[in-house]
Amino acid sequence: MIIRNVTVIDGQAAAPIADAEVVVTDGRFSAIRPAADARPAAGEDPVIDARGGYLVPGLWESHTHLSGHAYSKPENKRAEYISQLLTDFLNVGVTSVVNLGGPLDIELAVRDYRSTATDAAAKLFFAGPVFTGIEGWPVLSDPKRASIAYQTDNADVAYRQALELADQVDFIKCIYDDEPGAPDKLPLDALKAIVAAAHEKGKKVLVHVHERTDLEEAVASGADGIEHAFRPQDPSSTAEAHDVAALLAETNTYYCPTLVTWEQIANNGDAGYLRQLVDEGFATHEDIPQITSRPIYGREFPRHSARESRVRFDYAMRTLALMHDAGVKISAGSDVAMLLPAPPVALLRELRLLAKAGLPMPAVLAAGTRHSAEKIGQQTTSPGTITAGSVADALLLDADPYADIAHLVDRSHHIGTLRAGRPSWEEGHPTA
Numbered sequence: 213m214i215i216r217n218v219t220v221i222d223g224q225a226a227a228p229i230a231d232a233e234v235v236v237t238d239g240r241f242s243a244i245r246p247a248a249d250a251r252p253a254a255g256e257d258p259v260i261d262a263r264g265g266y267l268v269p270g271l272w273e274s275h276t277h278l279s280g281h282a283y284s285k286p287e288n289k290r291a292e293y294i295s296q297l298l299t300d301f302l303n304v305g306v307t308s309v310v311n312l313g314g315p316l317d318i319e320l321a322v323r324d325y326r327s328t329a330t331d332a333a334a335k336l337f338f339a340g341p342v343f344t345g346i347e348g349w350p351v352l353s354d355p356k357r358a359s360i361a362y363q364t365d366n367a368d369v370a371y372r373q374a375l376e377l378a379d380q381v382d383f384i385k386c387i388y389d390d391e392p393g394a395p396d397k398l399p400l401d402a403l404k405a406i407v408a409a410a411h412e413k414g415k416k417v418l419v420h421v422h423e424r425t426d427l428e429e430a431v432a433s434g435a436d437g438i439e440h441a442f443r444p445q446d447p448s449s450t451a452e453a454h455d456v457a458a459l460l461a462e463t464n465t466y467y468c469p470t471l472v473t474w475e476q477i478a479n480n481g482d483a484g485y486l487r488q489l490v491d492e493g494f495a496t497h498e499d500i501p502q503i504t505s506r507p508i509y510g511r512e513f514p515r516h517s518a519r520e521s522r523v524r525f526d527y528a529m530r531t532l533a534l535m536h537d538a539g540v541k542i543s544a545g546s547d548v549a550m551l552l553p554a555p556p557v558a559l560l561r562e563l564r565l566l567a568k569a570g571l572p573m574p575a576v577l578a579a580g581t582r583h584s585a586e587k588i589g590q591q592t593t594s595p596g597t598i599t600a601g602s603v604a605d606a607l608l609l610d611a612d613p614y615a616d617i618a619h620l621v622d623r624s625h626h627i628g629t630l631r632a633g634r635p636s637w638e639e640g641h642p643t644a
């Protein structure tokens with residue numbers, strides 16, 4: 213298949229290629245070249261018109277928890293339900309979804325279901341159960357939540373569990389959050405053992421943190437990615453952000469601040485926030501009653517207070533640009549979508565917030581594509597770029613995303629997606 217009449221933004225450092233020709237073979241990009249170098253299509257190659265649009269790599273939601281949404285469904289409907297969510301993600305331009313912890317049986321069932329499904333959907337990557345302390349977050353004392361975590365206080369046991377789990381999942385997730393030595397916190401030697409086991413198996417490890425010391429210990433343990441903006445000791449100073457940035461950049465550790473989560477917990481119950489979501493195109497007036505009738509609406513979130521979340525949100529918004537300038541690779545993930553109309557929109561909101569925080573547009577795009585792919589070790593086959601040899605996942609926009617973040621996150625600018633080489637927009641449409 214050949215795609216013509218398109219500007220390609222490949223998601224790497226390269227300048228956009230105006231009037232390009234993109235060749236897709238067996239679901240992968242096989243050539244990207246200026247139209248001046250175009251080759252005549254062989255008789256059987258379909259040629260599709262990209263309508264003068266901008267082709268960017270397919271977006272990545274690199275921190276979400278879809279299995280939680282499926283629990284209310286009957287067991288034999290859960291895989292189908294999550295598969296439908298993956299189709300919904302694709303419909304907003306997200307071609308890859310990273311599930312950061314959930315029951316392994318549901319995730320494996322989804323993988324099975326997708327292996328024979330014929331409809332198009334985002335690709336799912338998953339961690340299986342997370343590692344945490346005894347009755348640690350997010351299990352606490354709720355036995356119903358036991359299947360979402362390995363609760364451990366023993367490094368040897370954790371090491372063996374991680375070795376076994378690593379063969380079944382795409383990467384490993386640890387929760388490293390609470391006062392040092394607290395029984396519900398994963399012990400530091402267990403964290404180190406889990407990272408060692410995962411790395412032996414060639415898998416990446418992402419670590420959920422709370423305080424700056426959690427982050428530093430996770431990095432020292434060999435974590436590949438840090439999940440969640442840390443809570444600063446002194447929010448009035450950017451000194452901690454500078455220190456953390458130097459550490460993350462030096463160790464090449466990815467940083468996923470999950471701004472959307474802190475924004476939502478901080479504003480839960482605030483009608484003004486919902487109006488802002490409507491004004492900025494992330495919800496409609498019709499969505500509001502559905503959102504405000506959710507049991508969580510206006511209630512205290514477990515573990516994280518609104519006040520603490522406000523501090524984490526404001527601090528991250530103020531310091532992410534300096535962290536980017538220091539060389540930190542930021543990835544885009546939204547975590548929970550409790551005040552958004554549906555989970556897929558949360559990633560678009562995250563990208564909008566990264567732009568608001570002052571990241572240059574190429575860095576926002578890298579966060580929502582390449583950095584998220586690299587974070588879980590997918591740089592070879594699904595690297596989040598438009599490069600020869602990679603899986604042909606892309607999003608076609610009707611305007612230049614580098615000119616305005618709205619061209620990327622406002623769905624009215626989405627023409628369609630390419631998922632493993634399958635286009636969602638109609639062929640043969642007249643050029644815009």
Ligand SMILES: [Zn+2]
Nearest residue numbers: 275277312547
């Ligand atoms: Zn999470």
